[in-house]
Amino acid sequence: MKKVLLINGSSHEKRDTHEALEIVEKELNAAGVETEWFWIGNGPVRGCMDCEMCEGKARCVFDDDVVNPLIDAICGADGVVIGTPVYFCAPNGALMTVLNRVFYAGSEHGRLFEGKLGASVATMWRSGGNSALAALDKYFMISGMPVVPNKYWNMYFSPRSDLGEDGFGKENLQNLGRNMAEMLLKK
Ligand SMILES: Cc1cc2nc3c(=O)[nH]c(=O)nc-3n(C[C@H](O)[C@H](O)[C@H](O)COP(=O)(O)O)c2cc1C
Structure with missing residues (x-):
């Protein structure tokens, strides 16, 4: 069975970004694609030191x-969807x-992710959203990971915002899930 890893890049485990990824997940599951969650959490994370200790080890x-x-x-999945909240028109730092x-250790120094599908989703x-998505898609493009196309940008307005429910955003993310499933099941 094909598997997609849903990476929640918010400091909140179950809020807007989770909700957006869940919309994609439902379509993947309906098409027979398995999903797994990975939350980055909200603990301290070191920046890359450019120490090159990952060379040869990935x-x-x-x-x-x-x-x-x-x-x-990521190695255990056939595709990944990375979700982020938008912070100052960029992904969460x-x-x-x-x-x-x-991606420096696993892709630059291992090419471990070649051929896996990638998609990014931004909540705001x-x-x-567009600049956040452009930054995330770069990780896929340099890693040999085909980016799943959609009919509009993969953005989802927070249900907590003054804009109200984002019906168009929901439908668009459903379409992303269907496109990803179709590409995976054809492989
Ligand atoms: C530091 C910070 C910066 C933000 N910058 C933006 C922004 O540039 N544009 C925007 O629309 N929302 C911005 N937001 C709002 C979040 O993107 C929005 O609440 C998002 O849906 C939160 O997702 P989450 O519930 O998964 O964490 C910002 C929030 C924070 C905390």
């Missing part, structure tokens, strides 16, 4: 946080810190 030298477990989790180390109050 693992980060700092083994006391979520980075190496996340490398293992803690998530970027984690991903810099994950009102604006800045």
Whole structure:
């Protein structure tokens, strides 16, 4: 069975980003694709030190946080969806810190993620989703990971915002889930 890893890059385990990823998850599951969750948490995370200790090992030298477990989790999946809250028109800084180390060790120094599908999703109050998505998609594009296309940008307005329920965003994320499942099941 194909499996997709849903990476929640928010400091909140079950709030807006979780809700957006759940919309994608439902469609994947309905199409027969298994899902697994990975929450980056809200603990301290070191930045990449550019120490090059990952060279030849494809693992980060700092083994006391979520980075190496996340490398293992991606290796065990056929595709990943990375969800982030938008912070100042960018992904959550803690998530970027984690991903810099994950993709430098696991991809730059291992090419472990080649051929796995990638998609990114941004939740926000009102604006800045496109620049956040552009930053996340870069990790896939340099790692040999095909990016799942959709009919609109993968953005979801917070149900807690003054804009009310984001019906269009929900439908668009449902479509992303269906597209990802279709690509996975054709492989
Ligand atoms: C530090 C910070 C910066 C933020 N910057 C933006 C922003 O630039 N644009 C926006 O629309 N929302 C912004 N927000 C709101 C969050 O993106 C929004 O509440 C998001 O849905 C939270 O997701 P979560 O519940 O999964 O953490 C910001 C929130 C924080 C804490």
